[in-house]
Amino acid sequence: MNIHEYQAKEFFKRYRIPIPNGIVAGTPEEAADAAFKLETQRVVVKAQVKAGGRGKGGGVKVVPPKEASAAAAAMFESGIKTHQTGGKALPVRQVLVEEGVEFESGADEYYLAIILDRSAEKPVVMASAEGGMDIEAVPEEKILKMHFDVSTGVWAFEARNLGLELGLAPRAAGAFARVVVALGKLFVEEDASLAEINPLIVKPEGTALAIDAKLNFDDSAMFRHKKTALLEDLGDMLDSEKKARELDLAYIPLDEGNIGCIVNGAGLAMATMDVIQAVGGAPANFLDVGGGASKEKVTEAIKIVLSDSKVKTIFINIFGGIMRCDVIAEGMVAAAQELGLKLPLVVRLAGNKAAEGKEILNKSGLSLITANDMRDGAEKAVKAAAEA
Incomplete structure (x- = not known):
């Protein structure tokens, strides 16, 4: 779950991470009022969309207060398209109007983030002197990393040493360390999966x-953070994504692709998508029905996949473990009968109750394409989609 910048900065306030003064606005008029309330010579108007690269996409404007309304209006009207939005413009419903920050002589920009390093089974602090850039474009050797234990958090002396390694002077390294320690505390206490500041301004006199x-x-x-869960903005989600969320289905639609995928298990789902691409096809979605889905849940999963008009065929790839193949089969039959399914359906069942599942499908009268294994199913799905 991710949240908007202005919401993230409320968490920063709570953990005493310094931020510029700012006001959220939902209309151009509110943006104008906010700009004059800040009483600065220049303000920054920032579109609140969940995508990186906003500046390059016109989503960050530094303007005099009298131009804040026009800057906000342009964002509300056209939306924001960046390299992370899949070629489409995301709607802008709110902007954050902040006081302009004057870059004093000697002040530098840094990148700072904490993520979970699954291989080390610990959070890792990542820091770079190349702040303000897309971190993906920064060479690996210019990114410093420091792991820490969740039971102790980030030790101040370790954070300060990290700052010194970045080239900060002692007083500036102290300011940097205070931010790192606070960000680490936030990361652990709030069950974050990513905490990022880009850029972090550090001044020579010891402020950040x-x-x-x-x-x-x-x-x-999120069951431990019910108030945080309420912060999620579902406005950018498709109806199908919202429905999947309600049903606790892991569903991600893709911008391209015409082969709908219904799989049990995230690993098998990823492998299925890879194999489809390897044989010349393109998956339309990621959908993991989980290990204990009911017949009704499977039926709804098929409906969700079919709601995508790009889908020309569906590949159902099930390896029965906790998830029984006969339950999947019953869901397929129920969905096909309810929806009058006309698209080609490629099915591969293996494992727990596979024989019973195949028998249910054989007796259903449905027009199915059966597959012996994953690659066979992928090849048949690609062929069916091409002919549909």
Whole structure:
């Protein structure tokens, strides 16, 4: 789960990470009022969309207060398209109007983030002197990394040493360390999966300021943070994504592709998508029905996939373990009968109750394409989609 910048900065306030003064606005008129309330010579108007590269996409404008309304109006009207939005413009419903920050002599921009390093089974602090850039474009050797234990958090002396390694003077390294320690505390206590500041401004006299803020949270931990869960903005989601969320289905639609995928298990789902691409096809979605889906849940999963008009065929790839193949088969039959399914349906069942599942499908009268294994199913799905 991820949230908007202005929401992330409320968490920063709570953990005493310095941020610029700012006001959220939902209309051009509110943006104008906010700009004059800040009483600065220049303000920054920032579109609140969940995508990186906003500046290059016209989503960040530094203007005099009297031009804040026009800057906000342009964002509300056209939306924001960046390299992370899949070629489409995301709608802008709110902007954050912040005081302009004067870059003093000697002040530098840094990149700072904390993510979970699954191989090390610990959070890792990542820092770079190349702040303000897309971190993906920064060479690996210019990114410093420091792991820490969740039971202790980030030790101040380790954070300070990291700052010194970045080339900061002692007083500036102290300011940097205070931000790192606070960000580490936030990361652990709030069950974050990503906490990022880009850029972090550090001044020689020993002060720091988080210009941007990004927070993602672990969905599986939201039962411990019910107020945080309410912050998620579902406005950018498709109806199919919202329905999947309600049903606790892991569903991600893709911008391209015409082969709908219904699989049990995230690993098998990823492998299925890879094999489809390897044989010349393109998956239309990721959909994991999980290990204990009911017949009704499977039926709804098929409906969700069919709601995508790009889908020309569906590949159902099930390896029965906890998930029984006969339950999947019953769901397929129910969905086909309810929806009058006309698209080609490629099915591969293996494992728990596979024989019973195949028998249910054989007796259903449905026109199915059966597959012996995953590659065979992928090849048949690609062929069926091409002929549909």
